[in-house]
Amino acid sequence: MYSLKINRFLSFCVFRSDVVVLCFSLANPNSLRHVRTMWFPEIKHFCPRTPIILVGCQLDLRYADLDAVNRARRPLAKPIKPTDILPPERGHEVAKELGIPYYETSIVAQFGVKDVFDNAIRAALISRRHLQFWKSHLKKVQRPLLQAPFLPPRPPRPVVGIPDPPPMDGEGPDSLFCQPLCADVLFLLQAGATRVFAHKVYLATSCSKFYDLFTMDLGAAGMEKEGEESSEGSEEEEQSRRGAKEQAGRTKSLDIDKEGEGGTRGSNRLLMLQQGSLRTSQSDNALPARGQYSMGSLGAGRALLGWGRGFLGVYLEMVDDPVTGRPRLMTVVSMDDLIQKGPFQAVLQYLYTGHLDETRGDLMQVATIAELLEVFDLRMMVANVLNRESFMNQEITKAFHVRRANRIKECLSKGTFAGRQSEIRVKYLFTSIYLFIFLDSVTHAEMCALFLPVLDVVFRLDDGYLPAHKPLLISSCDWMAAMFRGSFMESYIEEVSRDFSDSCFIKARVWHSMLRSIPCTLSDFLGLPAVSSSSRKTSSLRAGTRDQADQQQR
Numbered sequence: 086m087y088s089l090k091i092n093r094f095l096s097f098c099v100f101r102s103d104v105v106v107l108c109f110s111l112a113n114p115n116s117l118r119h120v121r122t123m124w125f126p127e128i129k130h131f132c133p134r135t136p137i138i139l140v141g142c143q144l145d146l147r148y149a150d151l152d153a154v155n156r157a158r159r160p161l162a163k164p165i166k167p168t169d170i171l172p173p174e175r176g177h178e179v180a181k182e183l184g185i186p187y188y189e190t191s192i193v194a195q196f197g198v199k200d201v202f203d204n205a206i207r208a209a210l211i212s213r214r215h216l217q218f219w220k221s222h223l224k225k226v227q228r229p230l231l232q233a234p235f236l237p238p239r240p241p242r243p244v245v246g247i248p249d250p251p252p253m254d255g256e257g258p259d260s261l262f263c264q265p266l267c268a269d270v271l272f273l274l275q276a277g278a279t280r281v282f283a284h285k286v287y288l289a290t291s292c293s294k295f296y297d298l299f300t301m302d303l304g305a306a307g308m309e310k311e312g313e314e315s316s317e318g319s320e321e322e323e324q325s326r327r328g329a330k331e332q333a334g335r336t337k338s339l340d341i342d343k344e345g346e347g348g349t350r351g352s353n354r355l356l357m358l359q360q361g362s363l364r365t366s367q368s369d370n371a372l373p374a375r376g377q378y379s380m381g382s383l384g385a386g387r388a389l390l391g392w393g394r395g396f397l398g399v400y401l402e403m404v405d406d407p408v409t410g411r412p413r414l415m416t417v418v419s420m421d422d423l424i425q426k427g428p429f430q431a432v433l434q435y436l437y438t439g440h441l442d443e444t445r446g447d448l449m450q451v452a453t454i455a456e457l458l459e460v461f462d463l464r465m466m467v468a469n470v471l472n473r474e475s476f477m478n479q480e481i482t483k484a485f486h487v488r489r490a491n492r493i494k495e496c497l498s499k500g501t502f503a504g505r506q507s508e509i510r511v512k513y514l515f516t517s518i519y520l521f522i523f524l525d526s527v528t529h530a531e532m533c534a535l536f537l538p539v540l541d542v543v544f545r546l547d548d549g550y551l552p553a554h555k556p557l558l559i560s561s562c563d564w565m566a567a568m569f570r571g572s573f574m575e576s577y578i579e580e581v582s583r584d585f586s587d588s589c590f591i592k593a594r595v596w597h598s599m600l601r602s603i604p605c606t607l608s609d610f611l612g613l614p615a616v617s618s619s620s621r622k623t624s625s626l627r628a629g630t631r632d633q634a635d636q637q638q639r
């Protein structure tokens with residue numbers, strides 16, 4: 086009965102047809118089997134001369150998420166299994182066996198429908214040409230053509246799972262100070278015999294003295310001027326000399342170890358700096374060889390006489406990184422010979438962490454240096470220890486962090502470093518991205534926004550550039566630390582463009598993985614207008630490497 090119905094149907098539909106398009110589903114192997122065993126023989130039986138083309142439908146299901154497809158189907162519909170999906174070869178094999186052309190289509194992907202109709206027409210016209218061979222307009226008709234392959238849709242991005250980093254409990258900055266990876270400032274103590282590496286971003290956010298020092302203009306012109314004045318013996322020079330003497334006198338009065346020739350050597354160096362030379366103690370064997378810390382090669386520097394007690398001069402120089410050994414441009418600060426390494430390191434450590442090792446035997450020297458650097462809360466901590474009131478120091482440590490945060494907020498509200506539109510934009514980029522990384526720390530985010538001059542890494546994202554601070558990233562994130570420690574290319578890549586001559590670039594994917602998020606674009610992610618390629622070369626970003634820019638200009 087069933088067969089009879091089909092025969093009637095076929096004889097009705099196919100009779101006198103020009104072409105038959107025989108379809109099956111690429112997600113149903115039975116439908117292809119029926120093509121070969123039932124439909125093709127039946128059609129051939131009723132219309133032996135009618136051309137047939139074979140069409141595999143629902144091509145998109147070959148690349149689709151079948152779970153999602155099955156969920157969207159009717160509840161009682163038979164679910165499609167991955168084994169149901171037919172590869173292209175199966176259709177081609179059957180078509181070859183039957184001697185007919187083969188095409189694949191998808192309505193959903195809008196693929197192949199035109200191919201089917203174009204080639205069905207060709208097949209029909211070719212068939213007609215056999216019957217009406219004298220008709221000239223049929224001579225140029227082509228046979229059905231091969232179908233161009235389907236370009237599968239791009240697969241979804243793989244989900245990269247990264248576990249949460251272990252909690253650092255404030256040890257990050259401490260260990261960074263002890264192992265100064267990516268240091269960008271070098272303190273020369275004891276006429277260069279002792280070197281202490283540090284990170285500007287930590288010092289500048291905790292101590293206004295260092296903030297002033299690192300944001301100081303180190304133009305060579307200033308140096309030359311000082312030199313000229315020195316040779317001319319002007320009034321200002323006299324005043325400056327007097328200042329130097331007073332300074333030396335003040336320094337000598339400090340309760341710091343005065344053993345050896347420190348005082349004399351310090352005075353000599355003060356005099357040399359006064360005369361406009363930062364080639365401190367070239368004759369002093371304690372300084373590194375190769376003239377590494379003379380400012381001859383870069384020429385950007387300043388004498389700091391009269392600027393602050395304990396400081397002799399500051400200049401830029403290429404210095405080998407203490408961890409990776411690769412040369413980096415660093416700010417070299419010559420300190421007075423009377424400043425001892427141990428207490429000075431204790432002060433710097435406080436500026437990183439807000440903590441003081443109360444068991445130290447040199448607390449008096451620590452207090453003295455803290456006073457020199459105007460770190461008065463540290464001085465108070467020492468006083469508390471000496472007065473057996475060290476229980477109060479916890480509050481001072483808390484206040485240290487709060488005060489730092491407040492100071493940064495105050496600067497933000499005043500618009501420090503936010504002179505131009507592009508700078509403001511960069512500032513907000515900073516804030517957002519650091520908030521994302523240091524989820525628990527608003528302080529970091531805001532201080533990054535402020536300290537454009539100490540930027541040292543630029544992330545290249547899909548739709549813009551994001552400058553940042555390596556020390557903060559390293560001390561707060563193990564992966565960042567691993568990346569910059571030297572094992573990865575990112576730790577030593579230098580310079581992709583002249584604007585970021587001390588920068589390294591990291592691929593957006595790395596950054597996205599770090600954030601455990603795959604936003605389309607940075608601006609989508611942050612809800613901000615994108616930083617365009619033109620605006621990425623803004624002066625605000627150049628401010629990140631202002632030192633180098635000054636250098637290049639000169």
Ligand SMILES: Nc1nc2c(ncn2[C@@H]2O[C@H](COP(=O)(O)OP(=O)(O)OP(=O)(O)O)[C@@H](O)[C@H]2O)c(=O)[nH]1
Pocket residue numbers: 142143144145146190191192193194
């Ligand atoms: N994923 C996918 N589904 C398709 C495609 N073409 C048709 N379908 C689905 O297949 C089912 C049947 O489609 P129809 O066009 O009705 O097929 P038909 O052979 O004409 O069926 P009848 O009208 O019952 O004769 C519908 O649920 C369509 O949504 C395709 O290219 N891709």
